[in-house]
Amino acid sequence: MSAPLGFLRRPSAPASASVAASTASPPSLAALPATGVAIAVAMVRPRALERLGADTPARAAFWSATLHDEALAAWLAPLRPTRLHVGSEFCERLLPEPAQLARTLAEASVAGLEVCLRTPVASPEVLRALDALFALLPPGAEVVVNDWGVALRLRERHPLLQAVAGRILCRMLKDPRLGNPQYAPPAAHGFASPWTRRLLARLGIARVEIDLPLFASADSFAGVPLPLGVHLPFAFVAKGRMCRTAGLAREGPERFAARPFCHHECLGLAARTERTRDGTHDAWETLHVGNTVFCRHSAANLATLASAVAAGRVARLIVPGETL
C-alpha cells in the first residue's frame, strides 16, 4: 500500500511515540499479569455460569476453549469474573425476553455475578421492550447504552439504574484492511472533548466502554473522563441493521431489510472472512457474526492493553464468554 493511500496519510509526521509504541515489540502478556482490574464476561444467552467461578485452571480451560488463544486464556484465568454482561449491543433481535432476563438475574446471583444489561441502537419498538427489561433490574444495576435515546430514557424513567456508554457510541476508525499505522487516520476514543463530557454528565453516564484501536498505544487510554472498560480480544468493525445471516430466515422483498426478523441463526453460525482480491489481505483475522463484522486484535495490541492494565488505566476488561 503506497501511492493509492496517499490521501489518508497525515501530512505532518504522526507523534513518533504513538507509532513507535504500536510497532515496537511490547512485552508479552505473560510478563504483565492482570491485577487490579475487574473482569466481565459478556454473553448473549448466559448459561453454565458456574464455570466462571471455578478455579484458575478451570477458567483457563474455559477461556482457551472460548477464545482459542492460549496466552490470553492464561492471562485472564487468575481473574475471577465479577460481572455478567447480558444481551447484545449489536442487534435488537438479541434482547432477552423478560423471563430470560429474570432467570439470568437469579442464576447470576447464585454465581456471585452482578448483571449488566447490554442494549443496542434502538428502534421505537426496542425502546418499549427495554422499559420492561429495565423494570426487572435491581437499583444500581448497570445498563450499557449504545444509543443516546436509550441513555435519555434511562435517565428520565429509570434513574436508579446506572448508564454506561457502550462501544458503539465510541466511534473510532477500525478498518482491518489498513495494515500500516501511518495510513490509519487518528483513531481515538472521542470521549475526551469537553462537549462530549458535558453530554455524558447530562445523561448521568458513569462509565464508558471502548474497543481497542487496531494500533493501540499508551495514548489510546488517555483522557477518558470516567472509569474505562475495554473489550477484548475482538474489535467490532461494522454492524448493520440489515443482517446477512437473517436472510436464512425469510424470503421475498424484505429478506435483507431493516425490519428485523430471524430465528437467531447467528447464535449458532459465524463465518471466517478473507479477502480474495489480488494484492490485498487483511492485517487482522476478520469474522462475520450476524449483522456484525469483528476483527481479532494482534498479540502486540493485547500486550499494549496489558501494559495499560498494569498502569491502572483500565477499570474493567470485557471478554466474550461465547465463541464467536
Added chain:
Amino acid sequence: MKIVAPIRQLDEIAALARAGADELYCGVTPREWAERFGGASANRRPGGNLPSLAALAEAVALAHRNGVQLSLVLNAQQYSVEQIEFALAIAHRYVDMGGDAVIASDPGLLLALAEAEPELRIHVSSVATCRNADGARLYRELGARRLILPRDITLDEAAEIAAAVPDLEIEAFVLNDGCVYEEGSCNTLHLPGALGGPICLDRYAYAHRHRDGRPLSAALAARLQENDEAYRRWLWYRFSCGFTTTADGLPFGPCGLCAIPAFGRGGIHALKIAGREGPPERKLASVRMVRRILDAHDNGEAPAAVMARARNLRPAHEHCATGFMCYYPEVVSRASEAAQPLCDGRAAGAQ
C-alpha cells in the same frame, strides 16, 4: 416536502435548482484541514467536497441567487478536540457567508455548534443513527432543528418519530446509494477501488461454520450458499444495480419514491437524495425523478397512482418487484399482501 440534493462542484447548483431541488448540501475540505488532519477526516467523503472556503462562499451565494438553501456537511463520525475547534472556525466563516445549516453527527460537535452559533440551524446527520423519538428529542434539546433519519428505518418508525417530536423536522432518504452497514456503526474507510473500495463491496470469501465447532451439514451448507447468492443479488441492487442507469440516464438503485405518499402521511419534512460523489448528470436525473413524483403527490394524486407513477419512471418493474432496490421494501410487501396491481401505468396515467 422539500427535495434535498447533493453537490460537489459549483456548476451543479443552478441546474439542480432549476430541476426542482429545494435545498442542497455540500462538504468542504480546506487545504489547512487536509494539511493538519488528512483529507479523509473532514466528512467521510474525500472525493466529494468543495476545495476551499472561498468556493463554499461562492456556493452559498450561488444557491441563494437560485432560490435554494445550502447546508454544509461536517458529519464525520467523530472529531478530536482540535478538529472540533477547526470545524467551529469553519462554521463561523460559514455563518458570515450566510450559510443556512450545518449537518453534523458527532455529539461533541453538535453541542459545540449549538453553544457557539445558537442561530445556526443544525441538522443531525444520518450518520448519527438516530431511530427513536427519545434520541430525536435529545437532539432537539441540544439545539437541532432537523433530524436526517438513517437509511435503515421503516416507514412506521419514521412516522412515529415525526409525530413524537413535532418541533423537529424529519428528513428521510429517497434516492441513491445504499450502505450495507449503518453509517454510524461502520468504522471503516471507503478505500480506493484498487484496494477494496467500501468494505461492504470488497471481495470477501465467507467460510461459514457452527460457532461450537460442529461441521456444517450438507443441507445447511446448501442453504448458506443460496443465502450468499441472494445476498450478492441484494448487494447489486443496493449499489445502484451495478451503478447502471436507464437509457435516458435515470439511475437505478436504492429508491423510496413509492414511499412518498407514506412520507406525506407520516409528517416527513424533507426527502434526501444521496450521492455527493456521483456525476452531475446522475444528480440532475435524480432531482427530476423525485420532483416528478412529489409533484404528483402534492397535486393530490391518489397514493396508488403515485406509486404506480414512481414504478413506471424506469422500465424496471422486475427490479422493483424484488424489493431489493427499495429503501422501504415494506411498501412492496404491503402491496403484495393487499394484492394491488401497482405497476399498471394506465391506472396512474403515467408516461
